[in-house]
Amino acid sequence: METREIQKLIDFIAQSGLDEVNIETTDLKIKVKRYGSAPAASPTSIPAAVTVAPTTAPPVPTTAVTHSAQTEPTTSADSSSNLITIKSPMIGTFYRASSPDTPAFVSIGDEIKPGKVVCVVEAMKLFNEIESEISGKIVKVLVENATPVEFDQPLFIVEPA
Structure with a gap:
């Protein structure tokens, strides 16, 4: 592994x-x-x-683990200004919209409020809606659609309201 x-x-x-x-x-x-x-x-x-x-023991069957989605991203203050970064709460694939034929959840210049879905991160075939914890305006989208993201990777930069 x-x-x-x-x-x-x-x-x-x-x-x-x-x-x-x-x-x-x-x-x-x-x-x-x-x-x-x-x-x-x-x-x-x-x-x-x-x-x-490493072990030489016979395989032990594992039970399936259910996944409860973490729906709120972590935020951290940018040290050079008052901008806030919304980070990925998990490893997965970043999507800006719920499907290819629907508009993005948020775009640059959009106003967001706590609870507003900003993106989806797919992890192990589960699509987890990531919600904003803050109010503000999207200044920059840091990740391209349908690309892999790591835990704690910055996704958006937000100017707080």
């Missing part, structure tokens, strides 16, 4: 609300444990410890 795949798995588990997950295959053993008692839908990132070790 590659590092990128492990990171995607960790982020998926962090979004799921589970406190501990153990996965064993013929090639590796992964144990992910969440620290603290943060609620499952918390918009802050939750640190996770990961142990990866």
